[in-house]
Amino acid sequence: MNPLKKLAGETAIYGISTIIGRLLNWLLVPLYTKLFIPEDYGIVTNLMSYVAILLVVLTYGMETGYFRFASREKESDTTFSTGFISLITTSFLFWIVIAGFLNPLSVFFDVPTNKSFIVLLALTLGFDAITALPFAKLRQENKAFRYAGLKLINIGINLGINLFFLVLCPWIYHHFPEVPITKVWNPEFGIGYIFLAIFVSSFINLLLLLPDILKVKLCLDRKLLLKILAYSSPILVVSICGTLNINLDKMIMPELIPESQNPLYQTGIYGANYKLAVIMTLFIQAFRYSFEPFFFSQSKEQNSKQVYAEVLKYFVILGLIIFLGVMFYLDIVKILIDTRYHEGLGMVPYVLLANLFFGIFFSLSLWYKLTDKTRMGAYIAIIGAVITIALNVLLVPIFGYMGAAYAVLVCFVSITVISYIAGQKYYPVPYDLKRILLYFLLAAILFVVAGYIPLENEWAKMAAKTPLLLIFIIVVIQKEHLWHSLGKIVGIKGKGNK
Template sequence: MLNKLKELTKDTAIYGISTMVGRFLNFILVPFFTNIFDPNEYGYVMLLYAYIGLFNIIFVYGLDSAFLKYAAFKEIGDEKDNFSTPYLSILFTSVLFTFVIIFLKNPIGQIINLPENYNYLIIYSVLIIFFDSNSSIPFLKLRLERKAKFFSLLKVLNISINIAANFILILKFRFGIEAIFISNLIASALTLVFLLPTIVKNFRPKIHTLLYTKLLKFGLPYLPAGLAVMMVQVIDVPILQSLTDVDTVGIYKANYKLGIFMMLFVSMFQYAWQPFFLNNAKEENAKEIFSKVLTYFTIVGSFLVISLSLFISDLVKINFSGFYLLGEKYWSGISIVPIILLGYFFNGLYVVFSAGIYIEEKSIFAPIVTGLGALVNVVVNLALIPSLNIIGAALATLASYLVMSGGYYIVTQKYYHIHYEYSKIIKMFSAMIAIGLVLYSFLMNAENRILIKLLLLIGYVIFVFLFVLDKRELQFIKTNLLKRKNA
């Protein structure tokens, strides 16, 4: 058993580190693009990538989840049947979808308010979706075979090729925004080529009819749930474009991406948290441990939200040899960053509360909660954007994650009740709200704001040590720090 747990921990670390590295490498492109392209151009890129995200879900239509279930248990057919049946289905339908979208690119461009001279970008976009969707089953096969290193290598390689191609096409060949799509297309196509040995090894030119019926029955219900999750992430873009303009979309999404620092923390926590609560669910004091996890997550998460919110406007304006973390034309949207950071914080709470859903096998509530989150996102976007512009879109993101975390909390407390340390969490939330009010009311344009911000951050740390952590926890920190220092 210990060896199995060791294997799980090792794989989790590999997947987690590669995902963090990949996302951080991807973020490198944000300052590059925003220092080169106007908000109008970047806005159209973000608009098309919003639809790429949605159609990636549609092109796979839940067969990825179905493949994991049936390939792992091999209830029907042999190993090649379990691979080839979903792979061939996605291949056939993706070819059909791709040809239809290319044929209808002009009316589609009109529907999504894309300028006619940019309609050719729809071809690049659907080809990216085609290659990515046809890579989904081979990638899952690598996970089932526990080839974590090869899986992670391909993911990082994909992003590295994408970044390199962007730099070459834009800096050397002076391409415009089409370079972003061409680079992604090259990376996606090469990734599928690298996966060919896996495909050939497991391929059989035949669809297992009974298995296919089971796959569709199991997988199709995941389509609306997957679309709901993706809508929470991208639906604000087309709504914002329809209610404002594409320049606003570019400014909004560029600043939205500055939330990556909080997103990385939540992602790292998620990779560690899921195996942790599954392995410790049967411990006698499991609920007490899980309660502490929420408290400690809130401590670290709130510190990140506060520190990044206070200093992000100063960080983006640091000049690095003529380049900025965010191009000057995008600085008008910096005020949304604290809201996005707080949204990712609540996404982290959603992850924390997912423990009870998994342990009690109440996954039926997942599509309900995510669907509600998507609905709230749409409603709040439509209600607030006309009056608050990008602030309204950011608040819609925050509202959707707040509803999703709240939904999971309600379900967890009903079926797997945990007595959380509410007084400590309320204290931290109260301090966060107070600092947020000071930030938005006085510090955006105040003199000596760096010093005031630093004092606020130090004050929050002192507040946590005095009013949140108890004597036993302080002694634990002191002892461990002293041990490390003496070591």
């Protein structure tokens, strides 16, 4: 099978499940922004940013290590079993630590009267870490449909619990006071139901994965574990720094913005508008799920480097189409969040581009993973984290949440450039840099032109931007000689209609 078609097919499966799941989940964003004031949503944003970091720490690069060694070892089950036992052990140790420091942690996160928030998130993190390798095994075995199905179940449960406690219970409480709904629902728990939902869905995921886990005889190969950890420890640094680059702004924003400017309010505005980059995030997430096991398996082929070059080019093309699409139709996209949050829409293009460069950086990262120079990847990631911290400390007190948006874009552009230069030295891939830069330039020109369309009516303005998006797509089709492929698709459909 054509490797690009295989990658595209698996990306589509992961993408469809991720898109459907995230869209269902995204129904909650307008709900949250309507039910909770920005200060309360700021607490959710702040806590969830720590969750993202801790999940990376608790999985410590084991997924990438599993992909690398499962493709080498004769017994991939031994690789899975060894990594799985390691993750279970560290998850239990994490729970013990959280239990011991629960009181100071609740004070640190400004939820001293809601320690249950911390407990629910800690349990969720442990379950997610334990299920990380079973999910990686499904990806490694190309069981994309099962992977996608489990993820959809997870999102569906999350959505259902949110709607039950945040919509149905309050409605029953106000319209049918005779129903004793307060026996299962506490109106004071508020944002705690967000954390309860992710805990329950995570636990059920673990239960659903038990058949896959129990198929493998669990045994620990200590020598193999040491090899995996030696390979994966720099990946852990890369992952931590990458997650920091995305989430650090939300973590430290309340500390950097003066109290007079309402830091939790600004954090809530930033968190809500950051999520308007959801389409780009979904695309990158689907690509990452399929690309990592793909490039490890593809590395044995003769034309692997040419394939990697083609993958990056088409990834950039699709990413730029998403960027233009979101920005040209932002007046539609913005309805996902309440009007109280619309003041932050100016940060959306910076966040979209930052996510695109994050995806490019991930695509380029194959060079240090395939050459076992993961330590080099760690150095680059650390540089990115330093840039993120420095720019946030410098810009956020001056520009507020816009400073954080500038910082995340500069960070990902910088580490992408550094990774490209280093990669060409240690594992040269013939990326079509001229063509990629041409597409970036064209997208930038069209974006600027769209900003000067002299129309007041939002719908008329969006209609006027549509030809600009079509221009980009037509140029791509022309440059990549895709007319023949499109003709074949049309021809097939035509024959089917006959």
